Structures are given as C-alpha cells and as structure tokens.
Amino acid sequence: MSPAATEKILTRNFGRPDSHTLKAYLETGGYTALPKALTMEPPAIIDAVKRSNLRGLGGAGFPTGTKWSFIPKGHTGPVYLVINADEGEPGTFKDRYLLERDPHALIEGMLIAARAIGSTLAFVYIRGEYVESWRHVSAAVGEAYEAGYLGRGLDVVVHRGAGAYICGEETGLISSLEGKKGWPKLKPPFPAIKGAFGAPTIVNNVETICHVPHIINRGAEWFASLGTKTQGGTRMYSVSGRVTRPGVYETSVAVTLRQLIYEYAGGVTGNGRLKAVVPGGSSAAILTADEIDVTMDVDGLKAAGTMAGSAGVIVLDETVSIPEALMVVARFYAHESCGQCTPCRESTGWIYEMTRRIVVGRGRKADLDTILDVARRGAGTTICAFYDGAVGPYISYIEKFRAEFESLIPK
Amino acid sequence: MEFHLINHPLDCPVCDQAGECWLQIYYMKHGLYEPRMTDDKVHKPKAVPLGPHVILDAERCILCSRCVRFCDEVTRTGELGIFGRGDRSEIGLFPGTELANKYSGNVVDICPVGALTDRDFRFQVRVWYLESQKSICPGCARGCNIEVHVNRRRPHHAQGRRVVRLKPRFNDAVNKWWICDEGRYGYGFVDDPSRLTAPLRRVGGKTLDVSWTEMFTLVADGLRRYTADEIGVIASPKMSNEDLFLLERLVDGLGVRAVDYRVPPAQPGDQDDFLIRADRNPNSRGAELIGLGRSDARAILNAARDRRIKCLWVFHHDLLASAWPEGEVLDALLGAETVIFQGTNANATSAHAHLTLPAAAYPEREGTYTNFEGRVQRFRQAFEPLGQALADWESLGCLLQAVQGAGRPSRAEECFRALAAAVPAYAGLSYRSIGDGGQMIATGSP
Numbered sequence: 001m002s003p004a005a006t007e008k009i010l011t012r013n014f015g016r017p018d019s020h021t022l023k024a025y026l027e028t029g030g031y032t033a034l035p036k037a038l039t040m041e042p043p044a045i046i047d048a049v050k051r052s053n054l055r056g057l058g059g060a061g062f063p064t065g066t067k068w069s070f071i072p073k074g075h076t077g078p079v080y081l082v083i084n085a086d087e088g089e090p091g092t093f094k095d096r097y098l099l100e101r102d103p104h105a106l107i108e109g110m111l112i113a114a115r116a117i118g119s120t121l122a123f124v125y126i127r128g129e130y131v132e133s134w135r136h137v138s139a140a141v142g143e144a145y146e147a148g149y150l151g152r153g154l155d156v157v158v159h160r161g162a163g164a165y166i167c168g169e170e171t172g173l174i175s176s177l178e179g180k181k182g183w184p185k186l187k188p189p190f191p192a193i194k195g196a197f198g199a200p201t202i203v204n205n206v207e208t209i210c211h212v213p214h215i216i217n218r219g220a221e222w223f224a225s226l227g228t229k230t231q232g233g234t235r236m237y238s239v240s241g242r243v244t245r246p247g248v249y250e251t252s253v254a255v256t257l258r259q260l261i262y263e264y265a266g267g268v269t270g271n272g273r274l275k276a277v278v279p280g281g282s283s284a285a286i287l288t289a290d291e292i293d294v295t296m297d298v299d300g301l302k303a304a305g306t307m308a309g310s311a312g313v314i315v316l317d318e319t320v321s322i323p324e325a326l327m328v329v330a331r332f333y334a335h336e337s338c339g340q341c342t343p344c345r346e347s348t349g350w351i352y353e354m355t356r357r358i359v360v361g362r363g364r365k366a367d368l369d370t371i372l373d374v375a376r377r378g379a380g381t382t383i384c385a386f387y388d389g390a391v392g393p394y395i396s397y398i399e400k401f402r403a404e405f406e407s408l409i410p411k
Numbered sequence: 412m413e414f415h416l417i418n419h420p421l422d423c424p425v426c427d428q429a430g431e432c433w434l435q436i437y438y439m440k441h442g443l444y445e446p447r448m449t450d451d452k453v454h455k456p457k458a459v460p461l462g463p464h465v466i467l468d469a470e471r472c473i474l475c476s477r478c479v480r481f482c483d484e485v486t487r488t489g490e491l492g493i494f495g496r497g498d499r500s501e502i503g504l505f506p507g508t509e510l511a512n513k514y515s516g517n518v519v520d521i522c523p524v525g526a527l528t529d530r531d532f533r534f535q536v537r538v539w540y541l542e543s544q545k546s547i548c549p550g551c552a553r554g555c556n557i558e559v560h561v562n563r564r565r566p567h568h569a570q571g572r573r574v575v576r577l578k579p580r581f582n583d584a585v586n587k588w589w590i591c592d593e594g595r596y597g598y599g600f601v602d603d604p605s606r607l608t609a610p611l612r613r614v615g616g617k618t619l620d621v622s623w624t625e626m627f628t629l630v631a632d633g634l635r636r637y638t639a640d641e642i643g644v645i646a647s648p649k650m651s652n653e654d655l656f657l658l659e660r661l662v663d664g665l666g667v668r669a670v671d672y673r674v675p676p677a678q679p680g681d682q683d684d685f686l687i688r689a690d691r692n693p694n695s696r697g698a699e700l701i702g703l704g705r706s707d708a709r710a711i712l713n714a715a716r717d718r719r720i721k722c723l724w725v726f727h728h729d730l731l732a733s734a735w736p737e738g739e740v741l742d743a744l745l746g747a748e749t750v751i752f753q754g755t756n757a758n759a760t761s762a763h764a765h766l767t768l769p770a771a772a773y774p775e776r777e778g779t780y781t782n783f784e785g786r787v788q789r790f791r792q793a794f795e796p797l798g799q800a801l802a803d804w805e806s807l808g809c810l811l812q813a814v815q816g817a818g819r820p821s822r823a824e825e826c827f828r829a830l831a832a833a834v835p836a837y838a839g840l841s842y843r844s845i846g847d848g849g850q851m852i853a854t855g856s857p
Contacts, residue, residue, distance in 0.1 A: 349497060357450065
C-alpha cells in the first residue's frame with residue numbers, strides 16, 4: 001500500500017487549533033461510535049476488537065481484544081480500566097499529541113472499552129512531566145461530565161505520575177496508582193485477573209484506546225484491512241533524530257522503515273548517510289542502514305530481530321557515535337531501574353560505567369565481552385520487562401557496531 | 412552472585428556477620444570466580460544507628476527487604492522502607508521514626524548479610540569462637556525458645572562475658588522465629604559483678620565465707636530450731652520445676668504452711684498480643700501447679716514483722732524492690748531472727764540475710780519451666796556455674812538429705828521424674844518426651 005494513500009484516522013483533526021475541545025470533536029463526528037456501542041452487547045464489542053486485529057500500541061503489541069477477554073467471566077465486584085499515559089520510552093511522543101490535541105477521542109474510547117469489560121471506574125495515569133496533556137485531559141473530562149457522557153455508568157479519575165519510567169510498566173503503574181512505590185509485580189496473576197487494588201484491571205495505551213471508536217464506527221474488517229495480516233489499522237510513528245522533518249506520522253502499520261524515513265520524515269538531515277535506526281523506542285534493538293526494508297508492524301519487526309515497541313523511530317546518521325549513543329541509553333536504564341530485582345539493579349549501573357569508560361578512552365579489551373555476558377545472563381531473570389528492554393540495545397549496539405567500540409579501546 | 416557483590420564493600424574482615432553471612436557462604440559454595448568488576452562501587456551510608464539496638468551499613472545490604480517486611484507484617488510498626496532507585500536503592504527509616512519497637516532485634520537475625528548488626532554484640536567477638544546451647548528465655552511467662560551463645564574460647568574478648576548474645580530458636584507453638592528485645596538483651600545478670608559465688612554467713616557485722624557442707628548444716632540446724640509455724644518461705648517463680656518440687660518436699664516434710672511465691676513487681680509488666688507477657692517470671696504456672704502458693708507472701712512478711720515467723724527463707728526475690736512499702740519489708744527482714752537468702756545475684760534483700768546460698772543462673776544448669784499456657788520446656792546447661800554456685804535443686808537436695816535423711820538426686824532429670832510421679836499435671840512427662848519443642852501438661856490440670 002502506498003503510504004501516501006493511507007487515510008489519517010487518529011490525527012485527522014490535529015490541524016484544528018481547537019481540536020482538543022468537545023465542540024471540535026463533535027463537529028468532526030465525535031461521540032457517534034458511543035451510541036452504537038451502547039446497543040452492542042459487551043462480548044460483541046470484544047469480538048469486533050478481536051477481528052480488527054488491533055494490537056497494543058504501548059510497546060508489547062498484545063492483541064487488545066484478547067486482553068479484554070481475560071477478565072474473569074461472572075466476576076462480581078469492581079473492574080478497572082486504566083489508561084497508560086505515562087509515555088516514557090525515549091524517542092516516543094505520540095500519546096502526548098493525542099492527549100493534548102484529541103482528548104475526547106480517548107474518553108470515547110474509554111467509554112466503549114469500559115462497557116466491553118464491565119468497568120465503572122477508569123483511571124488515566126498521566127506522566128508527571130506532561131503538564132499540558134494533563135490540563136487538556138482534565139478539561140476534556142470536565143466537558144464530558146458536563147455533557148453527560150461521563151458520570152452515567154463510568155467515572156474517570158485523572159492521576160498524575162511522579163516521573164518514573166518504571167511507572168509506565170503495566171504492574172509498576174498499578175503499584176503507583178495504588179499509592180505505593182512504583183515497583184512492578186510478579187505475573188501471574190496478570191492484571192486482568194488481579195490488578196489495581198486487587199480487582200481485575202485492563203491497562204491500555206492511549207493510542208490503542210483512541211482507535212476503538214473508529215473500529216466500532218467503520219467496522220472491524222475495514223480496520224484490519226488497513227494493516228497487515230496480523231495487525232490492523234494505522235499507527236502513529238514518532239520519528240526523531242537526524243532526519244529533515246522529525247515528528248509524528250500516522251500511517252499504516254504495513255509501512256516500511258525506509259518509507260518512514262525517506263518519504264515521511266524527508267530523509268537524513270543534510271542528505272547525510274544513514275548509519276543506524278532504532279525502530280521502536282530505546283528498548284528496541286538497533287538496525288543498521290541496510291536493514292531498513294522491513295514493515296513496521298509488530299511481527300515484521302520481530303522477524304527482523306528487533307521490536308515495534310512504542311514506534312519511536314530514532315534515526316542516527318554518520319555523525320553519531322554508536323558507543324556514545326549506547327552510553328546515553330545505558331545511563332537512562334541505570335537511572336530508571338527501580339532496584340527491585342538484583343540483576344537489573346546492579347548491572348545497569350555497572351554496564352553504564354563500562355560504556356562510559358569506553359567512550360572516554362579508558363576501555364579495556366575484556367569490557368565488551370563482559371557487557372555482553374552480563375546482559376545475556378541477566379535477561380529474562382527479572383520481574384518485569386525493563387531489563388530485557390535494556391538488554392536489547394546493550395547487545396545489538398555492540399554486536400552490530402563492534403569495530404567502532406573496539407576503535408575506542410586503547411591497544 | 413556476581414551482581415550482589417559488585418557494589419558490596421567486601422569488608423568481611425571487619426564485619427560482625429562474617430562467619431554467619433549467607434553472602435559469604437554462597438560465594439564459597441557457588442562463586443569463587445575471578446572478579447570482573449573493576450569500576451568504582453556505589454557508596455551508601457555506613458554505621459547508621461536505626462534505633463537503640465540496630466545499626467545499618469547500607470553498602471552491605473542486598474536489598475532482600477526481609478527487615479522491611481518484618482516491620483510491616485510481624486510487628487506492624489512499618490518503620491523501614493526501601494528508598495531510592497536502581498543501584499542507589501537503600502534501606503532506611505521513614506522520616507521521624509526510629510526502629511525502637513519491642514522486637515527490633517529480630518531484624519538483625521533475619522538480615523542474611525552484615526547490613527543490620529546488633530549494637531550490643533558489635534565488635535565483641537567473632538562468631539566462629541562461639542558455642543551454642545538450647546535454652547528458654549526466663550524473661551517472662553511466654554518462655555520463648557532461645558539459643559545461648561557462649562564465648563569461652565576468647566575470654567579476653569567481650570569484657571570477659573561468657574554469655575555474649577541470645578538468639579531465638581524456632582518453636583512454632585511458642586515464639587515462631589522471634590524474641591522480644593527485653594528478653595534478647597536481658598542476659599546481663601549472668602556475668603554481672605553482683606553474682607553470688609560462695610556460701611556466706613553473716614555474724615554480727617562480719618560476713619564469712621563458709622563451705623557448702625557447713626552451710627547445709629547451718630541451714631538444717633536453723634530449720635530444726637524453729638517450729639513449723641515459725642518458718643516462712645518465699646519461693647520464686649524464677650526457679651525451675653525441679654527446684655520448686657524439692658522445695659515443696661522439704662517444706663512439706665517440715666510441715667511449713669507459710670509458703671508462697673507471688674511477689675508483685677514495683678512496676679507492673681506490660682503485655683502485648685504477640686509474645687510479651689505481663690508476668691515477667693518464667694515459671695509462675697509451675698510454682699502454682701507444684702503447690703507453692705499455699706499462703707500469701709505479704710502475710711508471711713507481716714508475720715515476720717510481728718515476730719510470729721522467726722525464720723524467713725527468701726529465694727531470688729528482691730523484696731525491697733517490690734510493690735510493697737519498703738519500710739514494711741525492712742521491718743520484716745529485721746524482725747526475723749534468721750534470714751536465709753538463696754539466689755543468683757546479690758540485691759538489697761540479700762544484704763539482710765544471715766545465710767546466703769549462691770544459686771546457678773539458668774545457662775549454668777539444666778531444668779524445666781512451665782509457661783503460662785502449661786507448656787513444659789527444657790533449658791540446658793551451657794557452661795559451669797560461677798564460683799561455688801549450685802543449681803537450686805542441688806542445694807535443696809542436699810538440705811533434704813540433711814534435714815530428712817532422704818536420698819539426694821544427682822541429676823535434674825531425677826527430680827523431674829519424681830515430680831512427674833507425684834504431681835498429676837506432670838504425669839506422663841519426661842525429659843525425653845519434652846524434647847526440644849516442649850510438651851503440654853496433662854489436660855484437665857488447672
């Protein structure tokens with residue numbers, strides 16, 4: 001599919017200066033999916049979302065409809081819907097656009113999702129630094145209450161995080177929401193069985209939920225047809241780094257990385273030579289310049305040995321030092337590790353220290369293999385995916401650009 | 412393993428935990444690798460007092476969170492938390508709190524490494540010089556199971572104290588894994604300079620050392636000199652079942668009726684719903700079951716004051732530190748013609764005794780206590796008594812022989828066997844059946 005032909009769905013109103021208001025949302029066909037959803041039985045909504053091939057757009061790419069169906073059947077007592085708006089993955093800034101420019105799309109999506117899973121109380125967990133987003137979402141929630149969309153079967157609490165990356169991890173977010181330190185919890189039990197405050201909880205990303213009204217309105221098959229066989233719809237790609245036009249681009253998940261960089265983002269800055277791309281936020285393994293002919297859907301990138309993650313595309317050209325880039329990434333993971341599990345707590349700091357030494361010219365021959373060994377041993381031994389996310393860059397940067405690292409190490 | 416050690420200070424030579432440190436044990440078992448960490452370690456606070464008993468070295472901490480969970484789940488006082496993120500994480504106190512709950516010492520036991528150490532035991536003696544013996548805490552009526560840790564191999568360490576620390580011993584039915592701080596740090600009297608170490612006789616203003624043989628003759632003669640009604644005995648609920656049983660036989664043979672063991676403390680003990688009992692004596696239940704509560708201790712003192720009781724025999728108690736008016740007690744002590752004191756340590760009451768019999772402290776002897784629930788538990792001898800001190804059952808056995816010509820038991824177990832045969836509550840119990848976990852008295856006993 002030609003990317004230019006892809007219709008804009010989530011970002012269609014971004015051109016309007018008042019796009020965040022209820023008035024603008026209504027004028028552009030907002031809140032028309034809700035009445036339709038209200039006539040549908042919850043299993044029918046879940047079924048539609050399943051057939052649409054909508055997959056979680058926060059990072060893990062889990063099929064959304066399947067996740068919703070995990071809520072125990074016949075459960076009495078509260079069920080919570082939690083919107084993960086703690087967008088913290090370096091290189092990702094798409095949810096921010098949605099929160100600031102189209103918060104009503106989120107609210108309508110929440111209303112439909114809440115009906116599907118049987119929830120009467122939903123939380124929006126907004127990253128602490130996103131002040132503008134918080135203002136716009138709070139204002140929109142106020143408008144929705146006034147207009148009677150909220151308060152009749154669904155209440156929404158807007159909660160601000162305190163600025164920890166780990167609180168974007170599903171169970172870490174739940175701990176934080178419960179008023180505890182944002183430490184991830186062991187799974188199972190998965191949040192859908194036992195989540196916030198011990199109740200079944202569905203945690204969805206902002207963008208994922210914003211898609212839901214369109215699926216209801218225009219049909220699951222239409223949505224599925226926009227993407228690949230295993231992932232439907234469009235997706236908002238945050239393109240940053242050494243490109244001519246950095247920004248958020250909404251297009252089909254079937255787009256290739258090459259198209260994104262050269263057709264959407266205008267190519268490498270100053271017609272420079274592409275060196276490497278991180279395709280899905282800092283936790284994704286890096287791709288070299290000749291590995292960019294991959295489709296940007298979850299399974300396409302998985303096959304390429306990396307991940308779609310949060311669709312934060314970071315473009316590095318020949319001016320960028322990969323060891324320095326790894327040092328920056330390693331510093332981030334060392335700073336943000338929550339400290340609960342030993343391998344992550346201890347090795348993120350150690351690996352940062354080793355990369356820093358290499359960059360300043362005090363590296364040792366054994367350092368690279370030590371980093372690789374430490375990273376491989378720790379992977380998969382922790383409660384949450386944070387460390388696995390850190391291991392992605394540790395290993396891929398060194399394996400794919402080993403010569404560049406070695407050139408910095410004194411003989 | 413490597414991860415736990417990269418930021419660990421590796422200061423085992425000066426760490427109190429060395430020798431009983433799980434990090435050390437696991438390293439020797441599973442580690443023994445060439446270290447790869449050559450960078451600077453993360454530094455954290457060291458030697459931070461958390462409360463009256465516990466001191467923290469955050470660098471040694473492996474962040475297992477056992478201590479945090481102990482304060483949250485066992486004491487429910489919640490003083491501790493993990494603060495900071497990543498490799499800067501550290502254990503600490505919540506602002507404005509202090510680790511001063513009544514069970515704070517337990518966090519030192521559950522800390523697998525040298526992060527939390529005992530201020531009382533800190534730098535006293537290396538743990539590999541210690542020996543251990545199973546015992547029962549004499550601090551209250553609960554009878555928590557403990558281990559007495561003894562330093563005999565390095566007498567020049569720990570100021571020459573033989574008992575250097577007490578540790579809880581697991582007993583699911585009594586104290587689980589825990590003991591209270593009062594019990595844990597209550598061993599000081601055992602090696603205190605106030606210990607009585609020789610039989611003493613006070614004549615006029617002079618105190619003379621006498622031999623035990625002389626002492627037994629003196630006491631036996633003294634007891635024979637008075638009629639049964641002129642003798643008053645204040646036994647102690649700190650005595651073991653064996654001691655109390657022999658005393659009961661002795662007073663029974665003499666026909667003495669003025670016998671009691673109950674002396675109220677000046678400050679009533681506190682009690683909680685966990686371990687601590689208001690009754691700070693280990694064997695009140697035993698004294699009651701064996702039948703030492705035939706009279707009223709205060710009435711006995713009043714009789715002594717009125718010169719009706721002429722011979723007053725006090726075990727262990729410091730009557731002058733009780734809840735009773737000091738003047739009243741003093742009149743009684745001065746009023747009796749003969750005051751016999753038997754106990755482990757000198758006190759204000761023993762100063763008025765004409766005859767003083769030194770008793771062995773609980774780690775110096777064996778015996779059994781009956782706790783408030785009726786559980787009979789054994790404590791064992793960890794080391795020899797100080798000086799000439801004798802276990803109460805030994806000295807009472809000699810007196811039984813001297814007064815009544817009865818056979819003298821040579822072991823505490825013999826006393827217990829006789830007790831089990833004589834007192835229905837103890838029927839069927841033996842040292843063997845009591846074992847390490849204790850055994851309940853016969854059902855239907857009071």
